[in-house]
Amino acid sequence: MDEMRIVILGKTGVGKSSLANTILGENVFRIGDTGNSETSECRSETRRVDGRDVTLIDTPGLFDTGRPEEELKAAIVKCITECSPGPHAFLIVFKVERFTGQEQEVINKIHQYFSEEAFKYATVLFTHGDDLKEEQTIEEYFHNNQRVSDLMKKCGGRCHVVDNKYWKNNQLDDYRSNQFQVKQLMKTIDHMIEANKGSCYTNEMLQAVEKLIQEEEEKIRQSSGNKTEEEIREEAKKSV
Incomplete structure (x- = not known):
């Protein structure tokens, strides 16, 4: 596929903008150093990644942005305009940490704004991978967490992990290398698009x-x- 549209979803502070920069290979999205959302409106950027045009749509935090619900809905509509005629993939982003009711609320809101069908086009992606134990995979980390297992099942078992800070130049361990993880992520999305017969979510x-x-x-x-x-x-x- 020559072009790919990807919407990044998740609560404030999980590292969505940093993740977008990691995928695109350059710092094009503004990064905040506070607990408040730096992304108040949906914003898109397109760059060449692995020989194709990849458009990333960075979204306002779907949880704990401190903004009224109606304002947040308007921002989601803006997101839909940015990714029209529809995204090929959603990245649902969480930190490597305890999976609580707040994380579950993100899943509920994705269902509310985009419907259950959206999960057929979704991949779960965890940031702060350096918090994993040595040689531990993300699947092993959440092995006994039923909520995460249920989400992964909804998303066809698609799951990846990056660390926007510590895995930038890791040459010693493929798994703990952002470059390796981004390549694997692109392959996962390609396979997902193929399974969805080339269609985008609508x-x-x-x-x-x-x-x-x-x-x-x-x-x-x-x-x-x-x-x-x-x-x-x-x-x-x-x-x-």
Whole structure:
């Protein structure tokens, strides 16, 4: 696949923006050093990764952002506009730590905003991998956690781990190397897209947004003959 759209989901402070930078191989998303969400609105960036264009959509924390629910819903709609006609994958991000009711609430909200169908397009990804014991895998770490097991089952057993700080240049242990984990993640997403017959996730809201974008694109084409298709698309998304 020549292009891939990936939405990153998770609560504030789990390292979503750092993860996006790790996947893209450069610092394009702003990183916060406080417990507050640095990402107040959905933002997308596209870079070449393993020979294809990868667009990452970084989202506001789905839990504990301190923002009203209605405002958060509006941000999710913005996310849907950014990834129209639909994402090929969702990354559901957690830290390597105790899996509590707060983490479960993230799963509940994904179900609420995107439906159960979204998990067919999802991969679970843990950050702070350096908190694993020596030679321990992420599957071993959560072996006896029923909530994590249930989530992984929903996501077809797809699970990866990175450490945005300590695994950047690890040459001694493939598993504890971000470069290795990102390559494995891309393979996992490729296999998932293949299993989903090349389709991207969609719902009624995404379909409605895509229709509006296409109508806006046609208006822009008629009024301006010297813009590229990429420029037309970006302008149309801003107008919707």
